[in-house]
Amino acid sequence: MADLQGERDPQPAGGLSRRGLLGLAAGIGAAGLAVGAGAGTAAGVAVGRSREAATGARAYAFFGTHQAGITTPVQDHLHFAAFDMMARTSSDDLVELLQDWTYAAARMSRGLEVSATGAVGGSPDAPPDDTGEALDLPANGLTITIGFGPTLFQTDAGEDRYGIASRRPTALQTLPAFLGDDLDPLSSGGDLFVQACADDPQVAVHAVRNLSRIAFGRARLRWSQLGFGKTSKTTADQATPRNLFGYKDGTANILADDTAALTDHVWVADADEPAWMAGGSYLVARKIAMIIETWDRLRLSEQDRTIGRDKGEGAPLSGGTEQTAPDFTAASATASPAIDARSHVRLAHPDFNDGTRILRRGYNYVDGNTNLGRLDAGLFFLSYQRSPDQFVRLQKALSTDLMAEYVRHVGSGVWAVPPGAEAGSYIGAGLFV
Numbered sequence: 001m002a003d004l005q006g007e008r009d010p011q012p013a014g015g016l017s018r019r020g021l022l023g024l025a026a027g028i029g030a031a032g033l034a035v036g037a038g039a040g041t042a043a044g045v046a047v048g049r050s051r052e053a054a055t056g057a058r059a060y061a062f063f064g065t066h067q068a069g070i071t072t073p074v075q076d077h078l079h080f081a082a083f084d085m086m087a088r089t090s091s092d093d094l095v096e097l098l099q100d101w102t103y104a105a106a107r108m109s110r111g112l113e114v115s116a117t118g119a120v121g122g123s124p125d126a127p128p129d130d131t132g133e134a135l136d137l138p139a140n141g142l143t144i145t146i147g148f149g150p151t152l153f154q155t156d157a158g159e160d161r162y163g164i165a166s167r168r169p170t171a172l173q174t175l176p177a178f179l180g181d182d183l184d185p186l187s188s189g190g191d192l193f194v195q196a197c198a199d200d201p202q203v204a205v206h207a208v209r210n211l212s213r214i215a216f217g218r219a220r221l222r223w224s225q226l227g228f229g230k231t232s233k234t235t236a237d238q239a240t241p242r243n244l245f246g247y248k249d250g251t252a253n254i255l256a257d258d259t260a261a262l263t264d265h266v267w268v269a270d271a272d273e274p275a276w277m278a279g280g281s282y283l284v285a286r287k288i289a290m291i292i293e294t295w296d297r298l299r300l301s302e303q304d305r306t307i308g309r310d311k312g313e314g315a316p317l318s319g320g321t322e323q324t325a326p327d328f329t330a331a332s333a334t335a336s337p338a339i340d341a342r343s344h345v346r347l348a349h350p351d352f353n354d355g356t357r358i359l360r361r362g363y364n365y366v367d368g369n370t371n372l373g374r375l376d377a378g379l380f381f382l383s384y385q386r387s388p389d390q391f392v393r394l395q396k397a398l399s400t401d402l403m404a405e406y407v408r409h410v411g412s413g414v415w416a417v418p419p420g421a422e423a424g425s426y427i428g429a430g431l432f433v
Helices: 018-025 049-053 091-108 201-214 259-265 300-307 344-348 388-400 402-406
Strands: 077-085 143-148 192-198 219-230 281-290 363-369 375-385 407-417
Touching: 018 091, 077 201, 077 375, 091 143, 091 201, 192 201, 192 281, 192 407, 201 219, 281 388, 300 344, 300 402, 344 388, 375 388, 375 407, 388 402, 402 407
Parallel strands: none
Antiparallel strands: 077 192, 077 219, 143 192, 143 407, 219 363, 281 375, 281 407, 363 375
């Protein structure tokens, strides 16, 4: 990879603010220690130039009309993190943090370190700006997406800490309780989120770790989640991946080239309120624990009935191939209708939900084991939609889902995702105009 160490992305503050640099100088600290490992390119370090032509050298632009990491081809790995602003911070602190995150994220998305001096280019008597655990790794398709939770605008106690309560989107409300929720408050919510996706897990973790360090003194990590094995696709050339139940997931997902569907279901329109959200979206995250041991003891025919598709091809039980539209009136040799009325496919289908669609971008996860000796595993569900009401409508429709017996929703959050930033500006700038 070419040494681009001297390049700088134009930012209002000319790079990291003094607060951001102090955050780096504070070392890992309380926030950074909770996160993880790294990637970047350092001055003076021999980098394998042959990697430039490799898949890992793929890079996506950070600046643009929409934030990257929504319709971008889904990468293989995820590090998701939710942050809370620290006590006694001001609106200036919040703006400065977003500027610093934008500057660093734009560099890391290009395979660079978080600053020009990076991991080894600064004073040997000071902590380095970049953690530098994988100095010779390229961008690996890294995307960094940032958004705002309901509590950033107004705390649960009603406090308007940053003078932006009046600019809160009406649609941005804490999600209602759903049947089957068993939510852990320590794995839910957050004033801000950062979603880092990449084809190398260390690149994704490095991004979150360094943004956490930069936030030192202004925001602290509330919770985070690692994900692997994408469970959806956003481009037609991607194969439909499988979830931990072994079924193809996201067959009918909205794709990046379906401009009409994106306009109708994903992007906030110019006519929507508030105006600063135009071109943005809303993210819902749900940590869904799968009761794998119980599922693994089900007959294959019962697994198929629960999902509404066959496990091998992924075709609807009404017949055909994976891409065949389900026929909810068709009968089979063993059932009429062939697709059970309580199957996941039928209950979530747009035909039974007023045409509602969402863009899914989830990942599998395994977080070790439970104290009962079972795998602590499941689906980290991420969906982008023009309004959170779309998710709410679908989740309520799934209240009688046969699959509900085998899953528990243990984490949750909803965030407003501002539009992309122009070069020279920063993510969320329109909120503060």
